[in-house]
Amino acid sequence: MKHGVAALALAAAATIAATHASAQSRPLVAPEAAAIYQRLLPQISRIKIFDHHAHPGIAGDEEIDPAPVPEGAMPLRLTPGNPDWAAANRALWGVTGKGRLKSLHPGAAYFNAVLDKLGIETSIANRITMSADLDPARFKWVFYIDPVLFPFDTSGLAARNSDQAAFMPNQAKLQRRFRQQAGLTAAAADLAGYLGFVTRVLEDHQRRGAVAAKFEIAYFRSFVFDDPPRDSVEPIYARYRDGGVPSAAEYKTFQDFVFRHVLTECGRLHLPVHLHSSAGAGDYFSIAGVNLLNLEPVLRDPRYLSTTFVLIHGGYPFDQQAIFIAMMKNVWLDSSATGSFLMYPNQFKDVLKRWFEIQPSKVTYGSDAFPVDASIGTEELYWFGVHNARTAAAAALAEMIAAREITEPQALVIARGYLHDNAAALYR
């Protein structure tokens, strides 16, 4: 999900929701499963969580996301009047207020205290660079690799629409930053040199602590990747390395080739590849383009069997296709955004149940928590994630037990896998 949401509306939301202090969203559980749900929920709520996708930090931190979308329409879950804003405030701050926790826990101890309050053991920090406000013992860094796809003039891409016009300058800026970090003063001489540079970017980030590389490529183009031969890409690199505006087709051919190089190298380096794989924000995000069936030929390509793929946001609204793709031994799903603020727990219960009934060992928990403004921070959205996931998972599993599909001990194994073990195993 993308992070340019309407800040003012959210600030108002906390106040409005405070008038409904007792209410919070919940899944509706089949009557035959209601007692089981009541038994499961406290046990599931005690499981320490591994959050597979979040953007921790404070509002205004430009190192969180290179492609913030201009303000646009938001899902209902994130709009004013939702009783969950008040529930989040109660759970996080109690009666003492937000400032108190911060003064009790200065520096990097603050975000650790937030995780402790919510029962989160470890959180991924998907950021351009890591922050000194985040303790590396609790936050694992996942960086953005997309800028390696943009070494040429991006003005042709920026001209497509206002979202792309907002995204492209940052991609160009980060491509320059990658070059500086690699000690390059000019573009690599040829395609072989450029691929060597891309490998160095991956290795440098891994050396500096990154545990995975993230593509938010669906914000820039579709998941349709051709497989161009190297000798068709070399002349494109030679023609545009020092200037000139490539055609859309030339840029796509180059990106298709470099994307595949990144996948190969991430396999060699044991660096999982995270891919934004759901509907996204902005007026010009292509739902057709992000359809996971477009990416299926890449995910099922035997050349990338040693590459670990994490489909961030679980492909939603193509979540039904996603779970069958996640039956590939090197593909996992992450439920962030989809399960935390695109859906309420009631609908998310049904998604989780379908996923659990097919391949529970490949489903992982994430929040996509990110800071919006001074009143709605990463903290509140961390709560949205854990609240949805615990209640929806307990409801889904209770209904599976009531339907005599699984036993209660099996349900708790699935819950531990989803909330912690399945993701944690990828980073040991």
Ligand SMILES: [Zn+2]
């Ligand atoms: Zn995200």
